[in-house]
Amino acid sequence: MRRFDVVVCGAGISGLLIASELSRFCSVLVIEKQPRSDCSRKFWLTKKDCLTSNMELIDCVDSEWDQLDFVANDRSTFTARGQYILWDTRRLESYLINQIHLNNSEVQYQTRLYGYQPLQDSISAFANSETFNTSLIIDCMGHSSPIVNATNSVKILGYHHLYGRTLGLRRPIAPIAVDNVILSDHPLFLEIMPKSGGTANVVMISPSASTKLSKVLVDDFNFAITKTHYADVFYPLRSSEELQGIVPIGRMRKRSLDRILFFGEAGQIHPAASCTCLNRMLKVYKETAKNIEHRLLTNCVSAVGLSDAIPQTSLFSQRFHQNLFRQLNCCSSDQVRSMVELLHCLNEKSLDDLIFGEVGFGHFIQTDNLRRVTRARNTIWLAPLLQTLFNL
Numbered sequence: 548m549r550r551f552d553v554v555v556c557g558a559g560i561s562g563l564l565i566a567s568e569l570s571r572f573c574s575v576l577v578i579e580k581q582p583r584s585d586c587s588r589k590f591w592l593t594k595k596d597c598l599t600s601n602m603e604l605i606d607c608v609d610s611e612w613d614q615l616d617f618v619a620n621d622r623s624t625f626t627a628r629g630q631y632i633l634w635d636t637r638r639l640e641s642y643l644i645n646q647i648h649l650n651n652s653e654v655q656y657q658t659r660l661y662g663y664q665p666l667q668d669s670i671s672a673f674a675n676s677e678t679f680n681t682s683l684i685i686d687c688m689g690h691s692s693p694i695v696n697a698t699n700s701v702k703i704l705g706y707h708h709l710y711g712r713t714l715g716l717r718r719p720i721a722p723i724a725v726d727n728v729i730l731s732d733h734p735l736f737l738e739i740m741p742k743s744g745g746t747a748n749v750v751m752i753s754p755s756a757s758t759k760l761s762k763v764l765v766d767d768f769n770f771a772i773t774k775t776h777y778a779d780v781f782y783p784l785r786s787s788e789e790l791q792g793i794v795p796i797g798r799m800r801k802r803s804l805d806r807i808l809f810f811g812e813a814g815q816i817h818p819a820a821s822c823t824c825l826n827r828m829l830k831v832y833k834e835t836a837k838n839i840e841h842r843l844l845t846n847c848v849s850a851v852g853l854s855d856a857i858p859q860t861s862l863f864s865q866r867f868h869q870n871l872f873r874q875l876n877c878c879s880s881d882q883v884r885s886m887v888e889l890l891h892c893l894n895e896k897s898l899d900d901l902i903f904g905e906v907g908f909g910h911f912i913q914t915d916n917l918r919r920v921t922r923a924r925n926t927i928w929l930a931p932l933l934q935t936l937f938n939l
Contacts, residue, residue, distance in 0.1 A: 550680045551576040551652075552843060554672050556660050556694075557687030558586050560636070561811025561828055563643035563654075565685060568836035570650035573843065576681075577647065578674050580659035587636045589709065589792040590748045591825035592722070592740060594903050595630035601829055607639040608632050609742050618726040619884035625891055627898055631722070633740050633748075634825065660693065663807070670806040682806065683839065683848055689812040690758060690795035698804060701797040701815065704869060705876050706757070707822050709792040710764050711750030714772065715782030716741060724902075727883040728771050734875050734883070735764075737771050749781065750790050754876040758793055794822045796872050798865075803853035810835070814857060818902075819868035820875060826903045831858045863935060864905045870931035885927040892919035908936075 551574045555566040558579030566577045579586060592615075598605060615627040644654050662673040663684060672679045686694050695701050723739040733753070740748040751768035755761065772781050795812055796819045802809055810816065816831070817824035838856040842848055859865075878886075890898060897910050910916065911932060920928070 548671075548678045548680050549576075550574075552681065553683045553685060553839070554578065554679050554681040555685045555687055556672070556692075557689065557811070557813070558583070558654055558656065559589075559687060559689065559811065560587070560591070560639060560643070560825060561689075561816070562685070562687030563640060563647070564828055564832045565687065565810055565836060566652065566654075567643045567646040567650075568833055569839060570647050570652040571836075572840055575647065575650075575652040576679060577652075577654040578658040578660060578672075578679075579654070579656050581656065583656050586656075587640045588790050590636050590740060590790065591634045591823070592631055592724075593634065593823065593826040593829065594899060595632050597826055597829040598632070600833065604639065604642065604829075607635055607642055609635040609638075610740075612722050615722055615724045616726075617724055617887050617890055618728070619887040620727045620730050620880040621884060623884065623887060625887050626721075627724070627890070627895070629895055629899055633722070633742065635742075660688075663694070665805055682843055683853075684807045685839075686807060686809045686813045687811040690793045692809075692813045694804075694807060695809065695813055698801065700801040700804075700809065701795070701799055703795060703797040704819070704873060705796050706755050707752060707792075707794040707796065708755050708760060708764055709750045709752050709790065709794070710760065710768055711738075711748070711790045712787035713742075713746055713790060714749050714787045716745050716747050717780055717782060720747065720780055725883075725887075727880050728775055728777070729767055730880050732879045734878055735767060736883075737768075737777075747781070748790060754796075754872065756876075760791070760793075794824070796822075796869065798869060801850065802857070803850045805850050806848050806853075807850075808839070808853045808856060810857065815865075816857065818860075819865070820871040821868070821902045823903050827860075834858055860905045861907060863907055866938070867906055867931055867935045870934040873934075874927075874931050882927060885925060888923060889920070889925045889927055892916060892923055892925065 553575045555562045555577045558577050566575045569575050610633040612631045617625045658674045660674045664671040669680050726737040728737045736752045738750050799815050816827050835857045900906050
């Protein structure tokens with residue numbers, strides 16, 4: 548039996564981030580059930596200010612943009628202006644793994660956690676044929692976490708499914724956060740993030756009640772990039788790398804168990820509607836690591852002691868995003884158009900807070916925003932707001 552101060556389950560970016568920071572002052576083992584090649588099939592866009600306290604990661608940035616387009620089915624467009632960065636997922640992954648190794652900690656792939664046993668002064672993690680003894684397990688296994696599922700720690704509201712490819716660009720194109728390119732009675736959004744080197748990350752995103760990838764999503768993606776007005780933008784599929792992911796959306800019932808802490812998507816750190824997970828993690832992972840260090844030193848690793856280890860957004864912000872996700876889960880193309888129209892009514896800070904940061908009730912009563920929304924007679928935001936205020 549091998550002993551580590553912390554065992555992190557999941558070698559996605561969230562697991563590697565917290566493990567790299569923790570490895571600076573304690574021994575860490577990261578275990579991951581998949582091969583390394585299958586762990587980084589998502590990509591992330593964040594605000595540039597994420598770099599303020601993470602300048603050591605600057606070489607992991609792929610591209611910088613000063614605009615983001617949101618496109619409705621009738622091709623009406625809202626262009627957000629700001630400072631955005633697209634991360635190079637593979638480069639970020641490699642940097643974090645290297646830091647973990649430099650700090651004499653380990654990352655072990657194709658090692659599946661299948662059980663654990665709390666002991667008097669530690670906890671045992673059972674993975675493949677090995678048993679690891681540790682003071683703390685950090686669960687970063689996302690939607691497939693057996694710990695979350697077995698302990699009913701999250702009330703699942705649904706999932707964001709992402710399917711797409713890295714494609715070659717025939718011509719320059721501005722970054723597109725949302726394009727409801729195919730008319731539909733259910734949500735379907737194309738996202739296009741141009742990269743350095745003449746390629747782009749292109750995915751189709753759709754909310755779903757199930758973890759099963761729909762063949763319709765794959766077919767719609769292939770149609771969008773080969774048969775629509777995007778057909779002359781991308782090189783053929785044969786030259787592309789597949790992108791895929793499932794982001795769980797839910798309400799946390801338990802943020803921690805005795806000697807177990809939920810982090811990343813398993814801990815619902817991401818804003819439910821926008822799923823900009825990395826932005827929030829880059830803001831909190833260093834503070835979270837310091838909090839964990841303190842709790843390890845003081846042996847304050849009970850469920851109660853760990854419950855506030857991760858800085859949380861306000862309850863209002865969490866609930867509003869969850870209710871906005873519920874609305875997105877059943878909206879039609881006509882309603883998507885109303886959402887794009889609503890964006891014209893928001894100032895830049897309000898929009899950035901909605902997508903990347905923390906939205907509060909004050910955003911809805913700002914004079915300029917409210918005046919523009921009233922003039923536009925746009926009511927698409929009322930349902931999630933009222934559901935949040937009355938805790939529905």
